[in-house]
Amino acid sequence: MLTSNIARDKNGSLLFAGQKVSALADRYATPLYLMDEARIRENCRMYKSAFRAAFGDAALPLYAGKACAFKQMYRIMAEEGMGVDAVSRGEIYTALAAGFPASRIWFHGDGKTDEDIRFALEHGVGFFVVDGEEELCALNAEAARRGIRQKILLRVTPGIDPHTYEAVNTGRVDVKFGVPIGTGQALEFVKAALGAKHVELCGLHCHVGSMVFDESVFEDTADLMFAFMRRLRDELGYVTGTLDLGGGYGVRYVEADKQADIPGRIAALACHMRALAEETGLPMPEILMEPGRSIVADAGLTVYTVSAVKRIPGFKNHVIVDGGMTDNPRYCLYGSRYTVLPAETDAGETAVFDLAGRCCESGDILQPAVTLPAGMKRGDRVAVCTTGAYNYAMASNYNRLGRPPVVMLRDGESYVAVKREEPDTLCALDV
Ligand code: LLP
Numbered sequence: 001m002l003t004s005n006i007a008r009d010k011n012g013s014l015l016f017a018g019q020k021v022s023a024l025a026d027r028y029a030t031p032l033y034l035m036d037e038a039r040i041r042e043n044c045r046m047y048k049s050a051f052r053a054a055f056g057d058a059a060l061p062l063y064a065g066k067a068c069a070f071k072q073m074y075r076i077m078a079e080e081g082m083g084v085d086a087v088s089r090g091e092i093y094t095a096l097a098a099g100f101p102a103s104r105i106w107f108h109g110d111g112k113t114d115e116d117i118r119f120a121l122e123h124g125v126g127f128f129v130v131d132g133e134e135e136l137c138a139l140n141a142e143a144a145r146r147g148i149r150q151k152i153l154l155r156v157t158p159g160i161d162p163h164t165y166e167a168v169n170t171g172r173v174d175v176k177f178g179v180p181i182g183t184g185q186a187l188e189f190v191k192a193a194l195g196a197k198h199v200e201l202c203g204l205h206c207h208v209g210s211m212v213f214d215e216s217v218f219e220d221t222a223d224l225m226f227a228f229m230r231r232l233r234d235e236l237g238y239v240t241g242t243l244d245l246g247g248g249y250g251v252r253y254v255e256a257d258k259q260a261d262i263p264g265r266i267a268a269l270a271c272h273m274r275a276l277a278e279e280t281g282l283p284m285p286e287i288l289m290e291p292g293r294s295i296v297a298d299a300g301l302t303v304y305t306v307s308a309v310k311r312i313p314g315f316k317n318h319v320i321v322d323g324g325m326t327d328n329p330r331y332c333l334y335g336s337r338y339t340v341l342p343a344e345t346d347a348g349e350t351a352v353f354d355l356a357g358r359c360c361e362s363g364d365i366l367q368p369a370v371t372l373p374a375g376m377k378r379g380d381r382v383a384v385c386t387t388g389a390y391n392y393a394m395a396s397n398y399n400r401l402g403r404p405p406v407v408m409l410r411d412g413e414s415y416v417a418v419k420r421e422e423p424d425t426l427c428a429l430d431v
Helices: 021-028 038-053 071-079 089-097 114-122 133-146 183-195 217-236 262-280 293-299 329-335
Strands: 006-008 014-016 032-038 058-062 084-086 103-106 127-130 150-157 199-205 242-244 284-287 300-311 316-319 340-342 352-356 365-373 381-385 406-410 413-418
Touching: 014 021, 014 133, 021 406, 032 293, 032 413, 038 058, 038 071, 038 262, 038 284, 038 293, 058 133, 058 199, 058 293, 058 316, 071 089, 071 413, 084 089, 084 183, 084 365, 084 406, 089 103, 089 114, 103 262, 114 329, 127 133, 133 150, 133 183, 133 199, 150 183, 183 199, 199 217, 217 262, 262 284, 262 293, 293 300, 293 329, 316 365, 340 365
Parallel strands: 032 406, 058 084, 058 284, 084 103, 103 127, 127 150, 150 199, 199 242, 242 284, 316 352
Antiparallel strands: 006 014, 032 300, 300 316, 300 381, 340 381, 352 365, 406 413
């Protein structure tokens, strides 16, 4: 199976985290997001131990909440001793509401408003990852009003192509995030931060992309960052204390995808960085990384019930389900590949179908050309695997559809972490 938490029992029924998917669908109704709590925790522990071994005790993995954020997720992150990368007041509010410590939140984002800045300072958020000079000025002014000195990292753009898909390519010089090193603007940015009295410059941040498999991307990024850090020392006398290399390790969505050896990649990266530190005479900075997808993707599975099966002889077959681009827009947006499995037996004759959603547009496809039992019919269940990252987080209410609930699976039991949005929930804000 694609991931070790997916299996079939002796009758062929699909199991996720050891529990029967169709029974969970009966109990909670569909569409339904399932999440394997043990897998989320294992992934956190994998990062923590890889970090400790590679970089020492001060190194901290920050969970990028944009991948999947709700209160229970932040409780898990708090229990696992992770830091958190938050990009909005909503994410910060959710983390705090879950009891996540503000001091372990790094506030990212290229479009922070004055209100966001006030909110984060009010609640004592640990670090701002400042995206540009305008934000720096606004933050410095607000911190001055409050008589505090806010810890910050500066987001710089190293100018690197991570060889991933366009929408998540964030390392190139001309992207909207951060301040480019190559144009000389990042050096000016650092100067400005050093001159701002109400911020404390703790280091630098960069994030080059998501779904990164290319093994040298982080090493190449470290080369560029160390070269920049050397300039900062030589020209400004500034020694970078913390280096945050962002998120991005890829996960397996289909059998053909590689399995990234994340602890192995982190160990190799640490080795590479120690050599860079020696070569440049710079002290090894404290290292942060911000994995999102690789913490939660394989902990998720979405279950649907088939509403209709349309066979158009000589053309194609459609399996239409009770969810769609509203709960998983990733194929529509990025052409993302997914593994689709029938919830009951996969034995017997098969046929190829497009797995389509219920939204009123032809582009509402969850996955084209999937192989399913030839006799698929209304009422059957199908599961889409590896939906823990950027599915619930990117869900919408298009066509006034409610978001599915998130049900957590733990030790053979299940519990609701996020309730289903019902029509009255959708009307709750209407006046
Ligand atoms: N740090 C920063 C600054 C980021 O922008 C991101 C992702 C991460 C960390 C986490 O990256 P990860 O480990 O999850 O790859 N919606 C897209 C993904 C967008 C990623 C945005 N930034 C998708 O569904 O593929």
